[in-house]
Amino acid sequence: xxxxxxxxxxxxxxxxxxxxxxxxxxxxxxxxxxxxxxxxxxxxxxxxxxxxxxxxxxxxxxxxxxxxxxxxxxxxxxxxxxxxxxxxxxxxxxxxxxxxxxxxxxxxxxxxxxxxxxxxxxxxxxxxxxx
Numbered sequence: 737x738x739x740x741x742x743x744x745x746x747x748x749x750x751x752x753x754x755x756x757x758x759x760x761x762x763x764x765x766x767x768x769x770x771x772x773x774x775x776x777x778x779x780x781x782x783x784x785x786x787x788x789x790x791x792x793x794x795x796x797x798x799x800x801x802x803x804x805x806x807x808x809x810x811x812x813x814x815x816x817x818x819x820x821x822x823x824x825x826x827x828x829x830x831x832x833x834x835x836x837x838x839x840x841x842x843x844x845x846x847x848x849x850x851x852x853x854x855x856x857x858x859x860x861x862x863x864x865x866x867x
Contacts, residue, residue, distance in 0.1 A: 771792045772790045772792060773790060773791055773792045773799070773802050774788075774789075774790070775805060775806075775809075776789065776805075776806060776809045776810075780813070781809070781810070781813045789806065791803060791806065
C-alpha cells in the first residue's frame with residue numbers, strides 16, 4: 737500500500753511540474769536546427785561569401801535544395817556582371833589603336849574553359865635555380 741501511495745505522489749508531482757512548464761496542453765517546443773547553412777546574400781556576392789559558404793550534408797550527399805539555391809544565386813550574379821560589362825566598357829572608351837581589343841565576356845569564357853580543361857592533380861614540378 738505504501739508503494740502505491742508513493743507512486744501516486746510521484747505521478748502527482750510530475751503532472752504539477754508539467755503543468756507549470758506548460759507541457760500539459762500537448763504542444764511541442766519550437767524545433768531546433770543543427771544545420772549550418774546560411775544562404776548567400778541577396779545583394780552583391782563577395783569572394784568571402786563564397787569561401788564562408790557551408791552546405792549541409794544529408795543522407796546521400798549535400799542537401800539538394802541548398803545546392804540548387806546556391807547555383808541559382810551564382811547564376812544570377814554572373815548574369816548581372818555580364819550585363820554590366822558592356823555598360824562599363826562604354827563608360828571607359830578604349831584608347832586609339834586598340835579597336836581590335838578582345839571582348840571581356842569572351843575572354844572570361846575562354847579562361848574558364850582553359851581552367852576546367854586542365855587535368856586534376858598536383859602542379860608539375862619545376863627546377864628553380866637560384867643565382
